[in-house]
Amino acid sequence: MAGNADSLDVDALVDRAGGTVARGIFVDQAVFEAEQERIFTRAWLFVGHESLIPKPDDFFVSRMGTESVVLTRDRGGQVHVLLNSCTHRGMKVCRYDQGNTRVFTCPYHGWSFATDGKLAATPGALVGVPHFDRAYHGELKRDDWGLVRAPRVALYKGTVWASWDPDAVELTDYLGDMRLYLDFALDGRDGSPGGSVVVEGVQKWRVNANWKFAPENFIGDMYHDISHRSVDLVGIGPSGGRGRRDNLRPRTTICFPGLGHGLIGEPPHTSEPPYVPAWKKYPEVEEYFRQVHERRVALLGERPRVTMSVGTIFPNMSFHGRQPRTIAVAHPISPTEMEMWRFCLIDADAPAAVNDAARHYFLRYSGPAGMTESDDLENWSYATEASRGPIARRQRYNYQMGMGHARPVPGLRGAVENGEVTEENARAYYSRWSDFMRGDPWTPPAAEYVPMPEPARETEDAG
Ligand code: FES
Ligand code: FE
Numbered sequence: 001m002a003g004n005a006d007s008l009d010v011d012a013l014v015d016r017a018g019g020t021v022a023r024g025i026f027v028d029q030a031v032f033e034a035e036q037e038r039i040f041t042r043a044w045l046f047v048g049h050e051s052l053i054p055k056p057d058d059f060f061v062s063r064m065g066t067e068s069v070v071l072t073r074d075r076g077g078q079v080h081v082l083l084n085s086c087t088h089r090g091m092k093v094c095r096y097d098q099g100n101t102r103v104f105t106c107p108y109h110g111w112s113f114a115t116d117g118k119l120a121a122t123p124g125a126l127v128g129v130p131h132f133d134r135a136y137h138g139e140l141k142r143d144d145w146g147l148v149r150a151p152r153v154a155l156y157k158g159t160v161w162a163s164w165d166p167d168a169v170e171l172t173d174y175l176g177d178m179r180l181y182l183d184f185a186l187d188g189r190d191g192s193p194g195g196s197v198v199v200e201g202v203q204k205w206r207v208n209a210n211w212k213f214a215p216e217n218f219i220g221d222m223y224h225d226i227s228h229r230s231v232d233l234v235g236i237g238p239s240g241g242r243g244r245r246d247n248l249r250p251r252t253t254i255c256f257p258g259l260g261h262g263l264i265g266e267p268p269h270t271s272e273p274p275y276v277p278a279w280k281k282y283p284e285v286e287e288y289f290r291q292v293h294e295r296r297v298a299l300l301g302e303r304p305r306v307t308m309s310v311g312t313i314f315p316n317m318s319f320h321g322r323q324p325r326t327i328a329v330a331h332p333i334s335p336t337e338m339e340m341w342r343f344c345l346i347d348a349d350a351p352a353a354v355n356d357a358a359r360h361y362f363l364r365y366s367g368p369a370g371m372t373e374s375d376d377l378e379n380w381s382y383a384t385e386a387s388r389g390p391i392a393r394r395q396r397y398n399y400q401m402g403m404g405h406a407r408p409v410p411g412l413r414g415a416v417e418n419g420e421v422t423e424e425n426a427r428a429y430y431s432r433w434s435d436f437m438r439g440d441p442w443t444p445p446a447a448e449y450v451p452m453p454e455p456a457r458e459t460e461d462a463g
Contacts, residue, residue, distance in 0.1 A: 008034055014434040019400035019423070021430055023387045026210040026397075032335040039315050039436045040065025042165040044174045046317035046329055047071060047081055049343060050158045051197035052098060057115055060098040063331045063339070064162060069150065070094050070104070071160055072123060074116030079155060080123045081162040083148035086111060087126065093147065097202075103127065104147075113147050124149050157186040158195050159327075169442055175313065177413045178261040181254075184296075184308035184321030185345060196325070199344040199359055203367045209380035211316060211338035212433075214330035217376060218310050218318035219262040220253040220418070220425025223401070227375045251309070253418045254409060255425040260432025262425035263311025263321070276323065278361060285357045288350065289323055314432050324358040326366065336384050342366045399423040399430070 008030065013022045025031045045064050048071045052060040056075040061068060061084060068084035070093075086093050091108040105112045105128070112128030124147035129140060150162040154171040156179075161171050168174070175182060186196055207214075217224065255262030279286040293307075308321025318328045325345040330338050344362040346355040365372050387393060402422030409415040418424040435441050 008437070010434050010437045013437070014430045015396075016427070016431055016434070019403050019427060020396040020398060022396055023393045025433075026212065026384060027335050027388045027393055029335055032332065034437060035332065036065050038439060039433070039441075040067075040164075040332070042163065042168065042436065042441055043315050044152075044154070044161045044163045044168060044171050045315075046159060046313065046327065047162050048160045049196075049198045049327075049345075050079065050155065050160060051348075052202075053079065055100065057100050057102050058098070059094065059101065059115060061094055061096065063329075064150070064164070065332055068092060069162070072115045074123055076116075078123075079153060079160055080115075081150035081153050081160070082113075082115075082124045083150075085148070086113075087145045087147065111145075122146055122149075157183065158197075159186060167442070174259070176256055176259045176261070177415060178256055178259060178263075178311070178313060180412075181263050181265075181308045181311055181321055182313065182319065185319040185325045185327065195348055196345040197348045199346055199355075199362070203340075203342040205340055205368050206333070207338050207340055207377050207381060208336060209338060209377070209384040210335060211330040211332040213380035213383065214328065214338065214340060214376075215312040215314070215316050215318055216426050216429060217380075218264075218328065219312035219429050220255060220264050220422070222251055222253065222264060222421050223423075224376075224379070227379055228372055231371045231375075251420050253420070253422060253425050254412070254415050255406075255418065255428040256412075256414050257416065257428040257431060258414045260314030260429050260435075261312060262428055264309045264425075265311075265321075266307040266309065276361075279357065282353060282357055284351065285354050288354045312429065314429060315436075324361040324365070326362055328366075336388065340367075399426050403427075 013025050013031070015021070047062040047064060047069060048060050052058075053071055053073045056073055056077070058073050060071045062071055062081075063069065064081075070082045070084045072080050072082060074080065084092050084094050086106040086108065088106065088109055088111050091106050093104040093106045093113060095107070101115060103112045103114055110128070110130040111126060114123060114125045114127045116123055126142045126145045126147075129136065129142065132138060132140065150164055151166040152163040152168050154161050156171060156175070172179065251264055251266065253262065253264050276289070279289060310318065310320050312318045316330045316332070318330075320326045327343040327345065329341045329343075331341065333339055342362075344359060344366075346358055364370060368374055368377060387395075400423065402418055402424050405422065406416035406418045406424045409417045416424065416428075432441075435443070
């Protein structure tokens with residue numbers, strides 16, 4: 001494949017009608033660079049959670065694609081997202097993961113940048129220049145050299161999102177009716193006043209795999225259960241279940257083709273709470289989650305629903321919507337390397353025993369040391385490696401499973417339901433990927449918007 005990103009033939013990379021995808025999009029430098037320019041500078045990206053920066057002057061270092069960014073909270077409570085790159089020579093102005101400060105002082109030559117509007121009119125403003133009079137003769141226009149700020153920042157039920165595109169659609173429109181399922185992760189108790197908080201300590205690790213393997217897997221790959229068979233057969237997996245995983249219960253997958261989001265869940269209108277064998281040992285925990293489920297069913301009423309399991313918000317944010325609730329982000333590092341981050345969410349006001357059980361489940365499941373996630377990491381790494389050679393990369397990946405068998409979900413804008421085992425969700429994801437790569441990401445989906453009653457939602461434009 002050509003090394004020039006401008007010459008990419010996006011329609012050849014993703015064949016929507018044929019259900020195949022060129023392997024080059026998982027290994028080629030030119031595609032990777034185009035993704036950074038066309039997707040990661042435009043899409044809404046999950047960058048963190050408000051509970052990581054609860055107090056004024058708190059900060060949390062995150063990523064937007066290959067860029068390092070810093071989330072800050074100013075003294076007025078506003079959240080900002082700043083590019084973590086000094087405007088003098090590009091040095092990272094913050095090399096910590098999180099903390100509290102009123103200024104970031106660059107370690108290279110000492111320029112200082114305000115984190116809040118009290119020190120300067122604008123967060124990120126350049127407020128200190130060593131030897132300003134002697135070296136710059138007082139002539140440097142400090143107002144022009146503040147840290148770059150993301151022009152669009154939005155908060156949604158504690159989560160923080162940002163986009164570099166000033167013309168991006170509103171976050172709520174970007175999420176569409178996928179919000180219904182995102183709420184499963186963010187409101188463990190459906191609108192409880194305490195909300196969710198992130199457990200201290202975000203898991204971060206590198207994987208020698210293209211970043212898209214993770215969101216593609218979480219959006220709806222029910223076909224890969226064979227990967228996890230060993231832990232399930234012997235009953236040492238995080239759920240505590242035993243036996244063949246695919247016999248446990250039927251699943252269904254739903255996706256939003258115009259938006260590129262999708263999920264795996266239990267079938268609609270289920271009245272039973274998800275069965276998690278591990279909770280059996282803790283009656284208090286089991287009872288708590290049973291009550292959570294009943295509240296959720298009552299709240300959803302007759303609306304289309306599944307019991308959320310796991311899903312993806314395009315391009316790189318995935319989440320578990322039932323206990324333990326987690327957010328996984330696949331940050332691109334290079335065509336063949338990603339950095340995965342996992343956040344564990346707990347209910348701020350749940351009993352300690354409940355949150356402890358959720359946290360322990362999270363640790364048994366997630367990351368390179370997790371009993372389940374390590375299986376996936378191995379698959380993605382080998383698949384990336386085996387797709388790099390000159391012969392291998394001429395081939396295409398097959399996404400033809402279940403083509404033509406999706407059916408609309410009444411009441412959910414643009415959604416289709418696909419049954420248990422299908423690749424419709426992945427096709428929806430790569431279709432959205434190609435919209436962005438062609439430079440046309442904000443064309444609204446063709447499906448008509450069908451409004452529906454919703455639980456109380458909190459969203460505000462913080463930018
Ligand atoms: Fe930051 Fe020079 S690179 S002050
Ligand atoms: Fe898996």
